[in-house]
Amino acid sequence: MSETSHYLCINCPLGCRLEVDAAGDEVVEVRGNACKRGVEFARQEHSDPRRMVTTTVAISGAPLARLPVATAEALPKDRVVDLCRALHQLRLQAPVAIGDVVMADALGTGVDVVATRSLERA
Ligand code: SF4
Numbered sequence: 001m002s003e004t005s006h007y008l009c010i011n012c013p014l015g016c017r018l019e020v021d022a023a024g025d026e027v028v029e030v031r032g033n034a035c036k037r038g039v040e041f042a043r044q045e046h047s048d049p050r051r052m053v054t055t056t057v058a059i060s061g062a063p064l065a066r067l068p069v070a071t072a073e074a075l076p077k078d079r080v081v082d083l084c085r086a087l088h089q090l091r092l093q094a095p096v097a098i099g100d101v102v103m104a105d106a107l108g109t110g111v112d113v114v115a116t117r118s119l120e121r122a
Contacts, residue, residue, distance in 0.1 A: 002022055002023045003021070004019060007045045018041070019031040027046050050075060052073070057069050057090045057102060058092065061122055062094035062120070062121065063122045069114065070113070071111050071114075072101075073111055075109045075111040079109055090103065094119050094120060094121045095119060
């Protein structure tokens with residue numbers, strides 16, 4: 001017996017509305033996708049939804065007050081709010097180079113948070 005769920009594909013700006021038939025975690029059929037990436041998204045979203053996080057972190061001694069950062073890969077969607085809270089508490093010190101890990105193994109997810117730009121000392 002399968003159940004139908006609905007997801008919005010966020011892989012591209014088209015934003016296809018996906019209709020997904022699944023038996024438990026197993027996706028049986030996907031409708032509404034304009035390309036095959038939608039099928040992969042539906043499978044991932046149904047069984048293990050994940051999101052990238054991009055935000056800023058407070059930094060001292062730099063020309064800007066905040067450093068742009070992002071997760072190196074997607075982490076479980078239900079950890080996103082906790083990660084944003086943890087990053088809100090973080091205080092960095094310049095200099096930081098693009099690609100530097102500013103939070104390793106964030107929340108024990110195995111996902112690093114990295115700087116997405118460099119900031120020299122002011
Ligand atoms: S299914 Fe394909 S075309 Fe539609 S939003 Fe996803 S990636 Fe874009």
